[in-house]
Amino acid sequence: MSETSTSKPTASTASVTSALLRYRVLAWITGLWLLLLVAELTLKYGFDVDALDFVPIVHGWVYFVYLIMAVDLAIKVRWPAGKIVWTALAGTIPFLSFFVEHQRTKEVKQQFGI
Template identity: 55%
Template sequence: MTTPEPESRTDTTPATVTSASTDSIRKALKGYRIFAWVTGVWLIALCYEMVLKYGFGDDSLSWIAVVHGWVYFVYLLFAANLAVKVRWPIGKTVGVLLAGTIPLLGIVVEHFQTKRIKADFGV
């Protein structure tokens, strides 16, 4: 007696997810969304700080770079966590991680990824 071969998936839709994994994806998505916005705001603040520093010689807001660095690090963790849970390919994962380095792009990418994840996983 042979065991049947599992069907190979040729489409790009995600596999059926359980309620436990849906809840896990929902939590990961929430953290990613929050830190995409927080990172975007701190990146704008960092640009302001750079203009003051290099344009006007005012180095009084240099602490913004440190805060942004830590916020971006946490964003990387949340985005990577979401990527693992929804099984993004490595190229897409790297693209989302790098989106947090360009002012406002991380927020735009977050919008479209959230829309897609909600549609694909029903969260």
């Protein structure tokens, strides 16, 4: 099968636009909470300060919602499995979610003419 026939999206432009917006918002929120998690772990294990104990729990839940939004977008635009996995992992590595969000947004906007 050719590349164009397997990756042809079936969703409307409006549903892709709203899914992209949700994904972008969650990518940024996840990235920010991940940076806060790094700060919390640095304080906890580097300086023995337990001031931000809530951060790991919040980041976990935010990451869970990020995964849902990423999969929602992936289904609408028909990403291959490797791209879905890479996008999902982006929320676990500091600063990577910002970079991957920018890449995915650029790709989807180009693909749909948004």
